[in-house]
Amino acid sequence: MGDKANAPTGAAGRAATADRPDSVRNVVLVGHSGSGKTTLVEALALTAGAVNRAGRVEDGQTVSDYDEIEHRQQRSVQLSLVPLSWDGIKINLLDTPGYADFVGELRAGLRAADAALFVVSAAQDAAGIAGTTRAVWEECVSVGMPRAIVVTHLDTARTGYDELTQVCGRIFGGDDPDAVLPLYLPLYGAQRADGHAPVTGLTGLLTQRLFDYTSGRREETSPGDDQQQLIAEARNRLIEGIIAESEDETLMDRYLGGDEIDVKTLIGDLERAVARGVFHPVLAAAPAADGAAQGLGTVELLELITRGFPTPRERPAPPVTTPDGGTRPAATCDPTGPLVAEVIRTASDPYVGRLSLVRVFSGTLRPDETVHVSGHGMTERGHADHDVDERIGALSAPFGKQQRTLSQCVAGDIACVARLNRAETGDTLSAKDDPLLMEPWVMPDPLLPLAIAAHSKADEDKLSQGLSRLVAEDPTMRLEQNPDTRQLVLWCLGEAHLDVALDRLRSRYGVQVDAVPYRVPLRETFGARSVGRGRHVKQSGGHGQFAICEIEVEPLPPGAGIEFVDKVVGGSVPRQFIPSVEKGIRAQAARGLASGHPLVDVRVTLLDGKAHSVDSSDAAFQTAGALALREAARDAPIHLLEPVAELQVLVPDDFVGPVMSDISGRRGRVVGTEQVGSESTLVRAEVPETEIGRYAVDLRSVSHGTGRFSRSYVRHEPMPPQVADRVREQAENGL
The missing domain is CATH 3.30.70.240 (Alpha-Beta Plaits)
Structure with missing residues (x-):
């Protein structure tokens, strides 16, 4: 790695394609908000020839442009795919939001990727590696996902590169900090007036070569004797770290015995250790200066991705079953195998309708074919289970706001699919005659409630459809119609998540909603024993109404509900009207007494009453039962x-x-x-x-x-x- 300067094989505006899994690398970028992920993606696109020097594709948009909400809020709010081509390899870069509220998009990126780039900003303090970033690192550890670290913002660094790499080793390396080591050291120019020195190039520790970017392109030179002495300690530590993770157990003995291990062997062992997820190199990168064709460190990073990160064949696919839970063999990354693909993101485009970002794990996906859509269903989040056939539309690769047409999407690749009107994020696509279902990835629980109401009658007519589309796009949202408070509640992950949801409802679906105070479902109960008498007697023309009942109410332990007991003797309340009394009492209990919240945990005993042979009725005794309960409440403490x-x-x-x-x-x-x-x-x-x-x-x-x-x-x-x-x-x- 770092021993040659690759040339881009793509051209600005041309979509990268892949015809076999071995020619694909799926990489997710992870990092805190402001760490420079999107800027890094654009720098890599420039170096790979996917965009021109102004960072633009043919339609005048940047390669990562997609959502107008991101422009308004000045932050990434959704997963975006940027496909590049380098050295004959298609690289699918999955840029994820860094803000904690959009961790669902991050989880989708982790699901679709085979390796992760953790982006760390040197402009933050050494302690600036956020807790969310550390948590994602642990998730990658649990599944053995290969990882590398990219340091950005070196020109405005608060923390020196050496210190920051040590922090990364301590935080990410855990018990083995020598598994996280730099591959390159930065070269600095003259100090500026602001006290910072610009980074002008990199020193390759393995190859002991200098890579100078001051001309706008990488130029390779040899270090002087004084520079070799400066890099000797870091180089020796790197070699020891690589050898410690080598599958060749004789290398360590040879190294300790004084043998000089050749660079080609070291690079091969490094690439294998990275692909196995046991060694995590640290690199540095910066965007290209005005007029430059390559950003600093971008060539080195593209080499690491294409040569060190695993192919889709090397990563196991998630388990699959039949939709009814039957067992099936594990999916393999074979373009000729049974079709198994997964929707990792759903979005709506004003011109082409719903677009689904799909990762193909097995088989080959082709346009205009009929596939089976299987959904796990998350009823508690507003996502219904489904099991249907759908005819898909065109396949494409995103490029700015345009979609570049693809003729197919082979196992291991990622593409946008049009017209999947029933599929939602997390659903499985398979052959219609061989339906399959992938094990879902873990979604975070939305724990911040927002009660909403339609702003006008026109909004009320569109609200249901707008909300259903919203939760179809984002499974981290939960839509609830609370039966106790009768509020419509949208549960999200945080305030920024809520803002984006409301923005999408307004701008994308034309629905204006108002936030209303969220109400918690309260209850009432009696604090002491009480009695009540309900008298409902009317004789004003027509058929009369007559019903009298006397009750006793006493509190019960929590969770007991409402218990009704009949202790009427002598037929003072005819047997056919006793259920009517109970019905009236329960109806009044549901409406509440003191503050309008349901009554619970009481025993209501019907003691006595009176009836009329002509004027008594079911309705009259229901009313009398409700009146009796209300009278009992006037003479007893009611606890909320x-x-x-x-x-x-x-x-x-x-x-x-x-x-x-x-x-x-x-x-x-x-x-x-x-x-x-x-x-x-x-x-x-x-x-x-x-x-x-x-x-x-x-x-x-x-x-x-x-x-x-x-x-x-x-x-x-x-x-x-x-x-x-x-x-x-x-x-x-x-x-």
Whole structure:
């Protein structure tokens, strides 16, 4: 690697193609927001000849342009695909959002990729490798995905390159920091007035060659004696790190015995160690200067991708079954095998309709063929299960805002598919006569609620269709029609996620919605025994109404619901009307008593009553039962019950104290902690749900973006009197 300067094989505006899996590399870019991922993608596109020197394709757009929302919000909000060609290899670069709210897009990129580039900015502090980035690294470790690290923003660095590579080794290397080592060292020019020195080139540690980019293209030279001395220590450590991960067990003995291991052998071992996911090289990169044809470090990075990252054949596909759960052999990356593909992103285009980004794991996908679409279904998130045949439209590769037509998409490749109107993100495409279903990837739970209402009658007519399309595109959203509060609630991952959802509803689907206060489903119960008498007597013309009943109400333990007991003796309430009394009581309990919330956990005993042989009826005794319950409530304390959730909060040890203090401030009770790994703690607590509506946002602030949590309903329990009074006052004022 680094021993030759490859020339681009693509041309600006031409879509890269692949005819076999071995000629494909699928790479996902991971990094915190602002780390420079999108800029790096554009720099690689320029070096590969996919764009011209102005960074533009034929239609005048940048190669990564897609969503107008990204332009308005000045950040990446969705996964984007940029296909390049280098040295006869098609490279599918999957650029992911760096903001934590869009981790669903990141997970989709990880699913479609066979290797990951972690982009780290030197302009941040050494501690700036965000917790979300570390968490993604651990996900890659768990599945053995090959990884490399790219350092950006060296010209404005707060942290020196040497120091930052050491931080990467400590954070990403864990018990083996020598598995994370630099392949190149930067060359610096004269110091500028702002105190920073521009990076003018790189020194290849294995080849001991200098790569100078000052002319706008990489030029290779030999280092002087003084430069060789400077790189000797880093080179020796790199060689030892490569040999330690080598499959050739004799290399270490030869090296320790004083043998000089030739560069070709070292590069071969390095490439194999990277492809196996046991060695993670660190590189540096920067965008091209004005008028330059190549960005610094981009040639080296493209060489690493094409020669060190695995082909799709080398990565196992996710397990597959039949749609009804039957077992099937593992899918292999064979263009002639059975078709197994997966929708990794769904988007709507104003001109061509729905576009699905599809990764083919087996077989070959061709335009205008009929495929079977199998969906796991996530009913709780508004995604219905489905099992249908669909005829797909054209296949294409994205290029700016244009789509370049493809004749096919072979196993291992990624393409856009038009007119898949039923398929959603996460669905499986297979042959219509051999339906298959891939094991789904893990989606984060949306934990930030937003209650919405249509802005006008015209918006109300379009709201249902707009929301269904929205959740079809983004499975990390959950749409809920709450049966207790009768609110329409959109659950998202954070405030930025909510902003994008509302923006898409407005700009893409023409639906304007208003945010309304989110209501937690409360309950009421009796605080003491009480009695009530319901009298419903009317004799004003026509058929009269007559019904009287006397009841006793007593509280029950939490979770008991409503229990109805008949203790009428002597037939004072005819047997046919006793169910009517119960029906009226239960209807009134559902409507609530003191503050309009359902009544629970009481036993209602029917003691006595009166009936009329002509004027009594089912309706009259229902009304009397409701009146009796309301009268009993006037003479008894009515407690307001609030739902309590169990929170499980996973945070680094440094933030355990602030997290526990924050929970206490929310009227929460910490019920236990346990150590997870060497540096994290799981805090378990019970907290009223009225206090955690915005916890997804607040935890991110308290833990500096490193905390994660889950929540589950435990029970309803009495609300403190001062809080209950405030809720009742708000209910009376219509808030």
